[in-house]
Amino acid sequence: xxxxxxxxxxxxTLISSQKFNGNPPALYAPIAYIMEQGGKRLRPLLTxxxxxxxxxxxxxxxxxxxxxxxxxxxxxxxxxxxDKAPLRRGKETVYKKWNADIAILSGDTMxxxxxxxxxxxxxxxxxxxxxxxxKAAIEVCEGQQLDMDFEKQEEVSIAEYLNMIRxxxxxxxxxxxxxxxxVAQASPGQVKAIYDxxxxxxxxFQLKDDLLDVYGTQADFGKVSGGDIASNKKTYLLLxxxxxxxxxxxxxxxxxxxxDNQTETTQKIKQVxxxxxxxxxxxxxxxxxxxxxxxxxxxxxxxxxxxxxxxELADYASFLYSRDY
Amino acid sequence: xxxxxxxxxxxxTLISSQKFNGNPPALYAPIAYIMEQGGKRLRPLLTxxxxxxxxxxxxxxxxxxxxxxxxxxxxxxxxxxxDKAPLRRGKETVYKKWNADIAILSGDTMxxxxxxxxxxxxxxxxxxxxxxxxKAAIEVCEGQQLDMDFEKQEEVSIAEYLNMIRxxxxxxxxxxxxxxxxVAQASPGQVKAIYDxxxxxxxxFQLKDDLLDVYGTQADFGKVSGGDIASNKKTYLLLxxxxxxxxxxxxxxxxxxxxDNQTETTQKIKQVxxxxxxxxxxxxxxxxxxxxxxxxxxxxxxxxxxxxxxxELADYASFLYSRDY
Numbered sequence: 001x002x003x004x005x006x007x008x009x010x011x012x013t014l015i016s017s018q019k020f021n022g023n024p025p026a027l028y029a030p031i032a033y034i035m036e037q038g039g040k041r042l043r044p045l046l047t048x049x050x051x052x053x054x055x056x057x058x059x060x061x062x063x064x065x066x067x068x069x070x071x072x073x074x075x076x077x078x079x080x081x082x083d084k085a086p087l088r089r090g091k092e093t094v095y096k097k098w099n100a101d102i103a104i105l106s107g108d109t110m111x112x113x114x115x116x117x118x119x120x121x122x123x124x125x126x127x128x129x130x131x132x133x134x135k136a137a138i139e140v141c142e143g144q145q146l147d148m149d150f151e152k153q154e155e156v157s158i159a160e161y162l163n164m165i166r167x168x169x170x171x172x173x174x175x176x177x178x179x180x181x182x183v184a185q186a187s188p189g190q191v192k193a194i195y196d197x198x199x200x201x202x203x204x205f206q207l208k209d210d211l212l213d214v215y216g217t218q219a220d221f222g223k224v225s226g227g228d229i230a231s232n233k234k235t236y237l238l239l240x241x242x243x244x245x246x247x248x249x250x251x252x253x254x255x256x257x258x259x260d261n262q263t264e265t266t267q268k269i270k271q272v273x274x275x276x277x278x279x280x281x282x283x284x285x286x287x288x289x290x291x292x293x294x295x296x297x298x299x300x301x302x303x304x305x306x307x308x309x310x311x312e313l314a315d316y317a318s319f320l321y322s323r324d325y
Numbered sequence: 326x327x328x329x330x331x332x333x334x335x336x337x338t339l340i341s342s343q344k345f346n347g348n349p350p351a352l353y354a355p356i357a358y359i360m361e362q363g364g365k366r367l368r369p370l371l372t373x374x375x376x377x378x379x380x381x382x383x384x385x386x387x388x389x390x391x392x393x394x395x396x397x398x399x400x401x402x403x404x405x406x407x408d409k410a411p412l413r414r415g416k417e418t419v420y421k422k423w424n425a426d427i428a429i430l431s432g433d434t435m436x437x438x439x440x441x442x443x444x445x446x447x448x449x450x451x452x453x454x455x456x457x458x459x460k461a462a463i464e465v466c467e468g469q470q471l472d473m474d475f476e477k478q479e480e481v482s483i484a485e486y487l488n489m490i491r492x493x494x495x496x497x498x499x500x501x502x503x504x505x506x507x508v509a510q511a512s513p514g515q516v517k518a519i520y521d522x523x524x525x526x527x528x529x530f531q532l533k534d535d536l537l538d539v540y541g542t543q544a545d546f547g548k549v550s551g552g553d554i555a556s557n558k559k560t561y562l563l564l565x566x567x568x569x570x571x572x573x574x575x576x577x578x579x580x581x582x583x584x585d586n587q588t589e590t591t592q593k594i595k596q597v598x599x600x601x602x603x604x605x606x607x608x609x610x611x612x613x614x615x616x617x618x619x620x621x622x623x624x625x626x627x628x629x630x631x632x633x634x635x636x637e638l639a640d641y642a643s644f645l646y647s648r649d650y
Binding site for chain 1 (some may be wrong): 348349351352403406407425426427429430432433434436437438440441443444448451452455456458459460462463466467469470471473474
């Protein structure tokens with residue numbers, strides 16, 4: 001078993017040992033439902049890996065890692081209401097299975113539980129962990145708001161889009177790693193570097209997600225294929241396509257994405273994908289994704305830490321980069 | 326100016342000095358809107374008063390007090406979505422003025438901001454403050470869930486109702502005071518006593534709220550009069566009425582509260598109030614409210630602290646008890 005697999009197992013064991021069910025059942029059943037689904041659990045793993053990288057004490061990082069995972073799942077529960085997403089990890093979303101009110105309130109409880117988990121570590125670490133955690137939490141909300149704003153906004157630049165995914169996705173990967181480094185009492189330079197590594201990795205990760213939403217299969221990815229197209233999300237794929245398209249194609253594309261467009265969803269996804277293929281935007285996204293991934297690899301290469309452990313993190317980053325789910 | 330008024334002014338000054346507006350505007354405008362509305366701001370005042378009572382340093386308690394107020398307002402923003410409440414403090418609720426998605430996300434941001442405020446005090450106080458704060462936050466969610474469950478539940482006992490309002494309302498008043506005591510580094514006995522005082526006061530406070538919802542005027546109270554009746558809330562008034570009523574009256578009352586009842590809302594409120602009057606339930610609620618208030622007064626009387634400051638808190642409790650808004 002690799003060190004990464006060991007750490008992954010520590011996370012899974014901790015999560016399995018938690019009693020998410022409680023009273024009132026209507027509040028806690030959705031929490032148990034989503035937390036026991038699994039998912040990649042990559043954020044808590046990053047916390048442990050960063051702690052390990054800087055020679056920290058893994059048990060001190062376990063609950064902060066769980067806090068990050070709980071927070072991430074809370075954002076999914078609330079985002080799925082706003083995005084009206086029916087599926088998540090191949091299962092019904094909380095708001096679909098129960099209702100929006102329950103999804104709101106169970107999500108709120110998860111947020112408070114996440115904070116409670118951050119307290120289960122060495123007392124002197126708590127204020128610094130919370131600083132990182134709260135800042136990230138606010139930025140994730142800002143990112144989600146921008147994502148919603150963009151759905152209604154006529155023009156979105158690629159720079160605006162990249163800023164949005166930085167806030168919505170990359171920041172939490174950065175914070176997950178930063179919290180691990182804080183637990184290990186790494187130097188300020190190391191803390192900054194591992195955060196920056198997380199941001200670059202997070203950007204690549206989200207661009208991969210955008211690709212998988214269109215080109216992944218539902219069985220692997222666990223969400224509805226083409227969901228971003230169906231809900232008129234302005235992803236990098238779309239923005240690049242609008243940039244590369246001739247006037248005629250741009251007009252067709254814009255009309256397909258108009259909120260009053262009447263094209264049946266499967267048809268709409270098919271037509272949009274045809275335009276994407278014609279403009280070869282998949283290749284364009286892969287290029288920018290590669291740039292971010294390379295950035296992450298370089299930050300890691302320059303980081304002062306044990307080479308074996310750096311290799312573990314580099315391998316995990318490479319795995320995330322090449323995943324197809 | 327009394328000491329209480331001075332402390333109230335410190336809160337108001339702190340809140341006025343905050344910049345709640347930020348980017349993206351769609352996320353922060355609702356936060357500024359609700360935070361700048363005013364309201365009683367009784368929870369942060371309780372934090373400062375408890376800190377003062379135990380000879381703490383008021384500046385250390387200011388941001389934790391703001392955290393409590395921000396958290397309370399966050400719960401209002403989310404509760405108003407679930408309760409479909411059109412008015413709050415005489416103004417449109419956030420979900421009505423914007424929409425549910427924005428109310429969800431602005432609320433989430435407020436929750437994260439509340440946690441961020443708790444960090445703006447002496448570092449060594451942070452873990453204890455957060456312990457109190459997170460426990461209360463989870464209990465408030467449990468209370469809100471029970472409140473929603475009760476709307477659909479055929480039979481609710483008075484004991485169940487009292488437990489619900491303890492969680493939904495009293496716990497946060499207790500926690501507000503406890504946080505002030507923690508900042509002042511009061512003894513464990515003092516911390517427990519001031520929390521218990523807050524619970525008793527909070528119970529009286531919520532029963533008063535139930536009364537005002539039915540018998541207050543909208544201009545004073547800032548909510549729709551009879552809103553609890555309109556939304557089939559099982560309040561103490563209703564539960565007591567069901568207990569005291571003869572079979573015939575109980576049947577009428579139950580039928581008025583049935584979710585498929587077609588009576589026009591103003592009519593329904595009028596008919597329910599007539600039954601309440603006939604059974605004199607207002608008097609019954611006042612009796613139990615008086616019991617809790619008396620409990621609070623006695624806990625305070627036995628508390629080891631400066632008599633002048635105890636008097637300030639007792640006077641404020643009396644003011645809350647006799648308020649009519």
